[in-house]
Amino acid sequence: MTERNYFLDFNYLSGNERAFGLVKLYQAGRLFCSPSTIIGTHLHGDCFELTIVTDGEGAVVTNDQRLSVRKGDIYFSFPGDFHDVVTSKVNPLKYDFFAFNTDDPELKADLAEVMSTLSLGTRIFRDDRIASLVSQAIAELSAEDEYSERVLSCIFLQTVYYIVRDLKRHAVAARADDVSSDEQLCYRVMNYIDTHVYSMTGLSELGSVFSYNYSYLSTTFHSTTGRTLNDYYRSRKLEVARLLLQEGKLSSSQIAEKLNFSSLYAFSKSFKSKFGSSPQAYKRAHREQSQRRKPE
Structure with missing residues (x-):
């Protein structure tokens, strides 16, 4: 600031x-x-x-x-x-x-x-x-x-x-009358993922949360939003990880555990695929950039 x-x-x-x-x-x-x-x-x-x-x-x-x-x-x-x-x-x-x-x-x-x-x-x-x-x-x-x-x-x-x-x-x-039931459902699913990104252990739990067959949820989400549920969930977790790395308070392994990645390797691979660098390299580059911005 x-x-x-x-x-x-x-x-x-x-x-x-x-x-x-x-x-x-x-x-x-x-x-x-x-x-x-x-x-x-x-x-x-x-x-x-x-x-x-x-x-x-x-x-x-x-x-x-x-x-x-x-x-x-x-x-x-x-x-x-x-x-x-x-x-x-x-x-x-x-x-x-x-x-x-x-x-x-x-x-x-x-x-x-x-x-x-x-x-x-x-x-x-x-x-x-x-x-x-x-x-x-x-x-x-x-x-x-x-x-x-x-x-x-x-x-x-x-x-x-x-x-x-x-x-x-x-x-x-x-609540708009012209919003379809599928659109409302997809919004509720996205909102649930956004607000439970730390506690979710997998997408399969969405079925019990919303009382729908997971296959139906997955198909409806893709046809309505143009994205797969897995892509949305993965993207949200990685965006959260990016900001946690910027904060600099947690290690890569702690972030991987906090966001329920299966392993540090899986987290690092996914992060590099999305952002083009490993979590460690991203954190280091952000820290160096922040230090250069500080007034002398």
């Missing part, structure tokens, strides 16, 4: 998330972009995130799909998303952000339902109450006292309930 005018970040990522009642906080903060601010594509781990535009305009890019946003818009990101925020140079973005998850079974089920029904094109919504609550949370995090944990627990739980209620309604209202 470069040349931001104002940046406030309460960061509890990398396994350090804070529990506030039923809600786990991963990150919250505020960013005022300059015309030259670059956020950069990053991988969402095991958390959801709100991007709440408080001023300006720009775009949110998720899994290579770009959607314009402006003041008042709220964008909802899923676990496993490839995510970027791009600011307008003329009217730079100002936005708050809130990344969270939960271990509560009922809330997890509600959020899973939202993920299964909401398409990329319908993830933008508006709710001044949510914008106000997240702004209050940021202020509370900036000056914590003996009451803050209870106050924040209430704020975060209310925020998540508003998100679930808004997006359930939004998904129903936005």
Whole structure:
């Protein structure tokens, strides 16, 4: 990220998330972009995130799909998303952000339902109450006292309930009548793969998840999208691997295990086939390129 005018970040990522009642906080903060601010594509781990535009305009890019946003818009990101925020140079973005998850079974089920029904094109919504609550949370995090944990627990739980209620309604209202049942099924399959890329052990589990014969799913996916299920699944795993290598926190063998490749050799072979270099060489080249970009 470069040349931001104002940046406030309460960061509890990398396994350090804070529990506030039923809600786990991963990150919250505020960013005022300059015309030259670059956020950069990053991988969402095991958390959801709100991007709440408080001023300006720009775009949110998720899994290579770009959607314009402006003041008042709220964008909802899923676990496993490839995510970027791009600011307008003329009217730079100002936005708050809130990344969270939960271990509560009922809330997890509600959020899973939202993920299964909401398409990329319908993830933008508006709710001044949510914008106000997240702004209050940021202020509370900036000056914590003996009451803050209870106050924040209430704020975060209310925020998540508003998100679930808004997006359930939004998904129903936005569902297009001209989308075929096969297209809806393929979207649900792609969304499942995107959001379960770490936990899936193979494509065969899709049959039980969607209550269809796997052969039928495979044929329908290919005839509707022009791609095979295996190609889509493999491509998503390798894109995730690429970003994990860019982060530089995990070794190639750890990434291969995390993404359920059969072996380090199988991972390296697939990665080189897609990106033209081995994982180790890619990681080294990215690190050297990043070091050259650092100001002296």
